[in-house]
Amino acid sequence: MSTWESRRRTVPDPPGTPADPAAAFRNLCRSSPWKWQSLRFEYWDQPFDAAPGPGAPFVRAWLRRPGALRLESPDGLVLHSTTGINDSRGDFYVSSTRKSWLLPPHLVTPVYDDAGQVRRRPEAAYGEPGFGNGRFSAALDPVELAGNAPVPIEFPGSNALDIKDIHHVEHEGRAALEAVVVPNAAYHPGDAAAPLCLPGRTRLRVDVGTGVCVASRSLEPGTGDYGHWIRIIAVDEYMLDDLFLAQSMNLTDVRRHITWDLPA
Numbered sequence: 001m002s003t004w005e006s007r008r009r010t011v012p013d014p015p016g017t018p019a020d021p022a023a024a025f026r027n028l029c030r031s032s033p034w035k036w037q038s039l040r041f042e043y044w045d046q047p048f049d050a051a052p053g054p055g056a057p058f059v060r061a062w063l064r065r066p067g068a069l070r071l072e073s074p075d076g077l078v079l080h081s082t083t084g085i086n087d088s089r090g091d092f093y094v095s096s097t098r099k100s101w102l103l104p105p106h107l108v109t110p111v112y113d114d115a116g117q118v119r120r121r122p123e124a125a126y127g128e129p130g131f132g133n134g135r136f137s138a139a140l141d142p143v144e145l146a147g148n149a150p151v152p153i154e155f156p157g158s159n160a161l162d163i164k165d166i167h168h169v170e171h172e173g174r175a176a177l178e179a180v181v182v183p184n185a186a187y188h189p190g191d192a193a194a195p196l197c198l199p200g201r202t203r204l205r206v207d208v209g210t211g212v213c214v215a216s217r218s219l220e221p222g223t224g225d226y227g228h229w230i231r232i233i234a235v236d237e238y239m240l241d242d243l244f245l246a247q248s249m250n251l252t253d254v255r256r257h258i259t260w261d262l263p264a
Helices: 003-008 021-029 134-140
Strands: 038-044 059-064 068-072 078-081 118-120 161-171 174-183 202-207 213-218 227-235
Touching (some): 134 227, 174 213
Antiparallel strands (some): 068 078
């Protein structure tokens, strides 16, 4: 299945039950880079049971891969905006490392399963822009929950997570997979200070259409306030460069008089 077909296939298919629900959940966690190129969403750095409470602090986000991110407060104040998305890298590539030559994920083809989710990720230039802590970028591409490929032999504890109680739910009007997970010694979060899963049980939701981890909540005593919540508003909208730059790239308005300072 091609990348285009995988991203455009019909999203929810809850009635069918995969032979291995845990494998299906892991494959969905690997699929985010091939499911969308731009995302508009709202992010809460705290968990909720049903929906965010009124007055809970959040940020509005516009993200365009690779690396373009804009964040605003609920009042419209710009909190963060990328500024180097069009910088030339040619001068550095000759003497740079091999990693600099890796292609963006959407330009390489992974191994898909029968449901169109990613079973094995190829080598590519992965990485999402972050803000605040590493959980923000990890939620956008939650591969840390599954690893780049299935483990060769599923001995106890060889997977990053033990996955239980998988079922289909609706999250902010979108289809999602929810599971209760327990991290193993093989779990290596992208940011050790802000993992998606704390030790012990965690409830996770992964959006079926985008592969984004839209909710997490630790279920261990004393850690119930650890987690996050994402409300996806739009997928693959067209986003201009001006949205992400500190200064507009628009050309000079020739209708305005331009003064010229001439030397005496």
